[in-house]
Amino acid sequence: MSRHHFFMKATWTGGRNGTGTIDAGHLKSQISIPAVMDGPDVGTNPDEMLIGAAGTCYLITLAAIIERRRLPVIELSLETEGIVRADPKLVFEKIIHRPKLIVQTSAGEKELKSIKQATEQAEKTCMISNALRGNVELEVEASIQFQQA
Incomplete structure (x- = not known):
């Protein structure tokens, strides 16, 4: 069994409304609480990073499934939404891909069925989704459109 280690270094100045930085290899950013949560809105925040991790893992997993099945997908894009509920503490409630x-x-019909199944399977097999499952509701709303190749 092999293990992969990932590291992040972070700094923070100030209290709740302070700012900081993160450096996790290719991911380097300023950080703070977002404006929607009454923060200074400098750089990114944990909510954006969580949907970023979930979304990129889902997208890469879906691309791999499509490639492995040799499905006739010309273009693939993704929007991911994260929903945080405040009542009274903050709870990351749902992620929708x-x-x-x-x-x-x-x-053909068989390929379309396989593409639809791939969109669901990617959520079930993505490592980040599996880490969140049971704590965050995960949903997929796929859109499949046709284009002449």
């Missing part, structure tokens, strides 16, 4: 797949018009 909205993949948009542009598919060749020649795709």
Whole structure:
């Protein structure tokens, strides 16, 4: 069994409304509490990083499934939404992945079914989704459109 280690260094100045920095290899950013939570809104925040991690893991997993199945997907994009509830403490309630797949018009019914299944399977097999499952509701709302190749 192999293990992969990932590291982050962080700094912080001030109290709740302070600011900081993170450095996690290719991810370098200023950080603070977002404006919607009455923070200074400098750089990114944990909520954006969580949906960023969940979204990129989902997208890469979906791309790998599509490639492995040799599905006729021309273009793949994703929007991910995170919903945080405040009552009275903050709870990261839900993540919704909205993949948009542009598919060749020649795709048959069997291929379309496999593409739809791939959008669901990616959420079930993504490492980040699996780390969140049971604590955060996870949802997929896929859009499949046709385009002449």
